[in-house]
Structures are given as structure tokens and as C-alpha cells.
Amino acid sequence: MIRLENIHFQYPKREALFSDLKLHVPRGQWVSIVGPNGSGKSTLVKLVNGLLSPDSGTIHIDGTLLDGESVSDIRRRTGYLFQNPDNQFIATTVRDDIAFGMENRCVPRADMKQRIDAIAEQLGISEWLNRHPASLSGGQKQRVAIAGLLVLNPEIMIWDEATSMLDERSKQDMLLRLRHLHKNQGLTILSVTHDAEEILASDRAVVIRNGVIAADMSPIQLFEDRNLAWECRLQPPFSLALSLELREKGMDIGLHHHEEELMRALWPSLHVNK
Amino acid sequence: MAIVTCEQISYQYAKASIHQPLALIDVSLRLEQGKFYAIVGATGSGKSTLLQHLNGIYQPTKGKLQVYDVVFAAGAKVKGLKPLRSRVGLVFQFPEQQLFEETVEKDLMFGPIQFGADEQQARAAAVEALLAVGLDEAFMARSPFELSGGQMRKVAIATVLASNPELIVLDEPTATLDPVSRTELIALLKRLCVEQGRTIVMVTHRLDEVLAAADEFILMQQGAVTYTGTRADLIRSPHLLQAADIVVPNEMKLAHEISERLGIVVDELPSGIEGWADWLIHNSDAASKAVDRYATDSSASQQEQTDKASPRGMTESDEKGE
Structure with a gap:
């Protein structure tokens, strides 16, 4: 689905960031891009979306070579969200802003209202539809930006820290929705994130360090390698951190990142030692 | 010793329409010197509004508030708050947006000079604050704008520390930081509290990150305080968190369930990953x-x-x- 071959990339007046980078993401896979700050994660996803062009090498999206001609068509099928939602609002009301993407994709007017209302309802943003995007908090803006993207039913989603400002509750809701879309509609996801729950929900963790893919592993393997996880500025969620700590101290109950599983694994052996 | 006493304070924003609910409703609280308080609440619960009462940015429209020796009574606007503001350091959300000087040093010296320090004293305070947030002196000469997100946040907090406040209040200081920087920041606040006896009041919507660090928890919901008390009492009442739309941390769920199943009082249960691991192995x-x-x-x-x-x-x- 996404195929990067022999990518070379360099920002002006800086050292080469990528030399001969290669990454294949099959259709329907959910990939988390992680790594230390400044390692090239954002650059990578900007290349995939055509916001930046490689100095050499090729990027294919669903078999189509990404170039000046195909970029607008590819962007139409790709939903891209970045960290600061302020940079992606165009209209003066939330409703118009969500409509904007659909207008670009020639969605009939009659359908538009219905689709906006439906997505707003699902994401709990109906109350804000007539507000100016600038009047919303950071987390609210991110929710609106996500709604504007989901309403377009993209085949590929590329997120760059797109949920970083959401409160815990909204983050959980969003993750549930993402899981659903991934499972039932085969959505391909490429996401730069520090969110441990999101990483653990994904199929694969790609670690970028100094412009190279330093590791390509399952999310659980990433957290098992404590030094690597720390280097990527990541921390396992409580249940997983506890099962890792227990294993290290000689009590192996398996690795669990759901609290219920952890409980079930603990009960058989638990009693009070005075 | 109580350093802050709120007696049934309410607050209504000046521009709010009469139909809009109060931003704070009948809040009563006592904050003691040298403790770490976590104010936990969902978006719009009034936690930022309460925080900004602590150095007089907002003053109650009803009730009475005392912070150190300054009394704010409804209807009487208190002015000349500079002495209070040198004792109460307020760290806003995204404080790095308030960095403006060309070097970290100048940004750090700005506060002390405002509060009457001479250049030499201000520089000494700046270095001390920088070291306190875990950055070395080499950062003094750097531009704040070339630092990483986590480093900028630390410098911004150091600008408040440089004025040597006794009470440090922070509005969602961990928002958008990466998980490792978040942990480091909480550890820093805990150190300031334990080693230097400063009082910390921190607003967050993530209970999990402060569960092990805070001494007292203040839960807010729609402008009202619905709970104040210790971690153990909070674990015993998960329904309060659900009502306040706060995600119950997994550590709390574990503590709650173990307490119920094994008949152990929550107060005897450990906290933190290592504490839990040792306890579970022992038991x-x-x-x-x-x-x-x-x-x-x-x-x-x-x-x-x-x-x-x-x-x-x-x-x-x-x-x-x-």
C-alpha cells in the first residue's frame, strides 16, 4: 500500500537525514512510527503525504508513483493530520471547515449536511458546529480536525501526534474508533505517536533513529526493550509496566497490557503474607 | 499551617451571560504549607479558574479567600498584589509560549528583577532555578527557541522558580509533553516539595500521572469541588471519578480490587510500579x-x-x- 524505496532526503544546509531509507506498509496495516525527538519521524510522514519530496528514491501509494502529477489525487485518498490543529483550519465555523474537505472532493451538497451531522454526533462535537475554530481549546480543535478527516472516509490515515492534546476520555474514544475502522474497513494507518495505548493497539512499531530504521518490531517487543522505549521517550502503561517489572524480579505472569488480564493472571497465586 | 483558605467562593466571568453557569460554585478549601496538591477535573470543570484565584488574577465574586496574608472578599477589589505574586508562582498552560528573550539567562532573570533583585542576585537566582529543573548552566547562553519541547517547558517553569515562590501553582504542566518528560517533570515538582518545602498545586486531567506523587487530591466537576482527600480515600470512591468524567487509572483499579478480594485496607497497599511489584511478589x-x-x-x-x-x-x- 505504501512503499518507500531508496529514499534520500536532506534539509537545506543540514546533514543528510535519510540515506537509502526503505519502508513497506501492506494494505490494512497499522504502523506506529516512534523514535527520539528530532530523529526524522515527522519528515518521514511528510514525505509519504507529498508535503516534502525526496532528493532521490521513489514513493508508491497503492501502486501509484507519488510525483507532481499524482500528488493531489493521492492526497484525496489520504487523510493527514498533524500536531498543531491551528494550522489546518480554513473556514470561520466548524461546520464549514468540515464541509471544506468534502467540497474539494465534490460530495453532493445534499449528502454533506447529513454526513457532517453524523460524524459530529459520533465524535461528540455537535455543540461546536457553529463556533469559530479559534474559540476552541487545543483538544477540541484536535477532535474537530479528526472529524474533518474521518468524514472523508480515507483509505490511508497519516497522523503526526494528532491526539496529543486530547484529554484521556476523548483519547480512549478516539482509539476505540480507530480500532473499529482498522478492523472493519481495513484502514491503513501510519501514526507518529507517543501514546502507549495507541502503539499497543497497532500492528507494528517502526523505530526511527538518526534517519535510519533502527528497529522494526511488534509493539510489545518495543516496550520489552526498556532502554529502547526510554530512548524513544515512551513509557509502558501501568499494567504492562508492572508485568515487565514482575518478570524482571522473577515472577513471570506473562505480559499484560489490559488491567483485567493482569488481574486474572495475578489472582491464582495471590494471598496475604503477613 | 494553612496558607490558602477558600470559604465558599464563587466566581462568574465578567462577560458571561446571566444564563451561563458560574465558573466556580461555593468552593471551600484549605491548603497547607509544604504539601503536593493535585486538582483533577475534566475540561471546563473550573480548575484553571480556581488556580488563577491563588495569585489574585481572578478575585471571588462571592465568598472569601485568603492567600498568605492577603484577604480577597467578594465586592472589594484588592490591588497592589506584587508582594503576593512574588510568593505565589503561577505557571500557565503552555508556559513556553511566554518565553520572549533571546537567551535563557535573560528570560530567567526577568522575574527576579521585576521583584526588585539586582543583576547579581537575579543571575544567581537564574542559575539556581535552572539547576533545580535539571538543566545545567550551559543552557544560560542558549536561545529558548532552539530547545526541545520538554526543555522549553522546563525553562519556562524555571522562570517562575527564579523568583523563589513559596507556593507554585501549575496549569496542566504536562500537557503535550512526551511520557518520559512528563514523568521527569512530576519528579521535579515532588523534589521541590519534599526537599525545599515548597507547596505545589498542580492541575491535570490525568489522575494516573499524579497518583503516586500527590499528597492530597481535589476533584472538580462543573465548577464545584466534589472531593478533597488522600489517595487511599480516593481509591475507595471510584464513583466520584466516574461522575467527574475522569478516567480511573489502572493502578487504582488494581488497588481497589485487591483491597476488596483480599480484605486489605487500601492504606496498606503500595504505590508506583516498583512498590507494587515488590508487594505482589511478597504476597x-x-x-x-x-x-x-x-x-x-x-x-x-x-x-x-x-x-x-x-x-x-x-x-x-x-x-x-x-
Whole structure:
């Protein structure tokens, strides 16, 4: 689905960031891009979306070579969200802003209202539809930006820290929705994130360090390698951190990142030692 | 000693329409010197509004508030708050947006000079604040704008520390930081509290990150305080968190369930990953059996290695062995 071959990339007046980078993401896979700050994660996803062009090498999206001609068509099928939602609002009301993407994709007017209302309802943003995007908090803006993207039913989603400002509750809701879309509609996801729950929900963790893919592993393997996880500025969620700590101290109950599983694994052996 | 006393304070924004609910409703609180307080609440629960009362940015429209020796009574606007503001350091959300000087040093010296320090004193205070947030002196000469997000946040907090406040209040200081920087920041606040006796009041919507660090928890919901108390009491009342739309941390769920099943009072349960691991090992027969088995049978087969991945599998093989 996404195929990067022999990518070379360099920002002006800086050292080469990528030399001969290669990454294949099959259709329907959910990939988390992680790594230390400044390692090239954002650059990578900007290349995939055509916001930046490689100095050499090729990027294919669903078999189509990404170039000046195909970029607008590819962007139409790709939903891209970045960290600061302020940079992606165009209209003066939330409703118009969500409509904007659909207008670009020639969605009939009659359908538009219905689709906006439906997505707003699902994401709990109906109350804000007539507000100016600038009047919303950071987390609210991110929710609106996500709604504007989901309403377009993209085949590929590329997120760059797109949920970083959401409160815990909204983050959980969003993750549930993402899981659903991934499972039932085969959505391909490429996401730069520090969110441990999101990483653990994904199929694969790609670690970028100094412009190279330093590791390509399952999310659980990433957290098992404590030094690597720390280097990527990541921390396992409580249940997983506890099962890792227990294993290290000689009590192996398996690795669990759901609290219920952890409980079930603990009960058989638990009693009070005075 | 109480340094802050709120007596039924309410607050209504000046521009709010009469139909809009109050931003704060009948809040009563007492904050003691040297403790770490976490104010936890969902978006719009009034936690930022309450925070900004602590150095007089907002003053109550009803009720009475005392911060150190300054009394704010409804209807009487208090002015000349500079002395109070040198004692109460307020760190806004995204404080790095308030950095404006060309070097970290100038940004750090700005506050002390405002509060009457001379250049030499201000520089000394700046260095001390920088070290306190875990950055070395080399950062003094750097531009704040070339730092990483986590470093900028630390510098911004240091600008408040440089004025040597006794009470430090922070509005969602961990928002958008990466998880490791978040942990480091909470550890820093805890140090300021324990080692230097400063009082910390921190607003967050993530209870999990402050669960082990805070001494007291203040839960807010729609402008009202619905709970104040210790961690143990909070664990006993998860329904309050649900009502306030706060995600119940997994650590709390574990503590709650273990307390119920084993009949142990929550106060005797550990906190933090290491604390929990040690406690669970101490209170588990599987662990002691596993240790015995590996000690007596040094030629533990590969099969047993696989078995130990599943606690049930291990129990069964133990039974067969006996």
C-alpha cells in the first residue's frame, strides 16, 4: 500500500537525514512510527503525504508513483493530520471547515449536511458546529480536525501526534474508533505517536533513529526493550509496566497490557503474607 | 499551617451571560504549607479558574479567600498584589509560549528583577532555578527557541522558580509533553516539595500521572469541588471519578480490587510500579514456589521455562510435581 524505496532526503544546509531509507506498509496495516525527538519521524510522514519530496528514491501509494502529477489525487485518498490543529483550519465555523474537505472532493451538497451531522454526533462535537475554530481549546480543535478527516472516509490515515492534546476520555474514544475502522474497513494507518495505548493497539512499531530504521518490531517487543522505549521517550502503561517489572524480579505472569488480564493472571497465586 | 483558605467562593466571568453557569460554585478549601496538591477535573470543570484565584488574577465574586496574608472578599477589589505574586508562582498552560528573550539567562532573570533583585542576585537566582529543573548552566547562553519541547517547558517553569515562590501553582504542566518528560517533570515538582518545602498545586486531567506523587487530591466537576482527600480515600470512591468524567487509572483499579478480594485496607497497599511489584511478589505463593523450584532444580528444562509464562500452567505442573 505504501512503499518507500531508496529514499534520500536532506534539509537545506543540514546533514543528510535519510540515506537509502526503505519502508513497506501492506494494505490494512497499522504502523506506529516512534523514535527520539528530532530523529526524522515527522519528515518521514511528510514525505509519504507529498508535503516534502525526496532528493532521490521513489514513493508508491497503492501502486501509484507519488510525483507532481499524482500528488493531489493521492492526497484525496489520504487523510493527514498533524500536531498543531491551528494550522489546518480554513473556514470561520466548524461546520464549514468540515464541509471544506468534502467540497474539494465534490460530495453532493445534499449528502454533506447529513454526513457532517453524523460524524459530529459520533465524535461528540455537535455543540461546536457553529463556533469559530479559534474559540476552541487545543483538544477540541484536535477532535474537530479528526472529524474533518474521518468524514472523508480515507483509505490511508497519516497522523503526526494528532491526539496529543486530547484529554484521556476523548483519547480512549478516539482509539476505540480507530480500532473499529482498522478492523472493519481495513484502514491503513501510519501514526507518529507517543501514546502507549495507541502503539499497543497497532500492528507494528517502526523505530526511527538518526534517519535510519533502527528497529522494526511488534509493539510489545518495543516496550520489552526498556532502554529502547526510554530512548524513544515512551513509557509502558501501568499494567504492562508492572508485568515487565514482575518478570524482571522473577515472577513471570506473562505480559499484560489490559488491567483485567493482569488481574486474572495475578489472582491464582495471590494471598496475604503477613 | 494553612496558607490558602477558600470559604465558599464563587466566581462568574465578567462577560458571561446571566444564563451561563458560574465558573466556580461555593468552593471551600484549605491548603497547607509544604504539601503536593493535585486538582483533577475534566475540561471546563473550573480548575484553571480556581488556580488563577491563588495569585489574585481572578478575585471571588462571592465568598472569601485568603492567600498568605492577603484577604480577597467578594465586592472589594484588592490591588497592589506584587508582594503576593512574588510568593505565589503561577505557571500557565503552555508556559513556553511566554518565553520572549533571546537567551535563557535573560528570560530567567526577568522575574527576579521585576521583584526588585539586582543583576547579581537575579543571575544567581537564574542559575539556581535552572539547576533545580535539571538543566545545567550551559543552557544560560542558549536561545529558548532552539530547545526541545520538554526543555522549553522546563525553562519556562524555571522562570517562575527564579523568583523563589513559596507556593507554585501549575496549569496542566504536562500537557503535550512526551511520557518520559512528563514523568521527569512530576519528579521535579515532588523534589521541590519534599526537599525545599515548597507547596505545589498542580492541575491535570490525568489522575494516573499524579497518583503516586500527590499528597492530597481535589476533584472538580462543573465548577464545584466534589472531593478533597488522600489517595487511599480516593481509591475507595471510584464513583466520584466516574461522575467527574475522569478516567480511573489502572493502578487504582488494581488497588481497589485487591483491597476488596483480599480484605486489605487500601492504606496498606503500595504505590508506583516498583512498590507494587515488590508487594505482589511478597504476597504471592507462585513467586516463592518458582524461586524454590529454580533453586532446587538447576537443570530446569526448556519446557518448564515455557510453562512459567502462564500462571495456571505453572500451578498445574507444580501440583503434578508434588
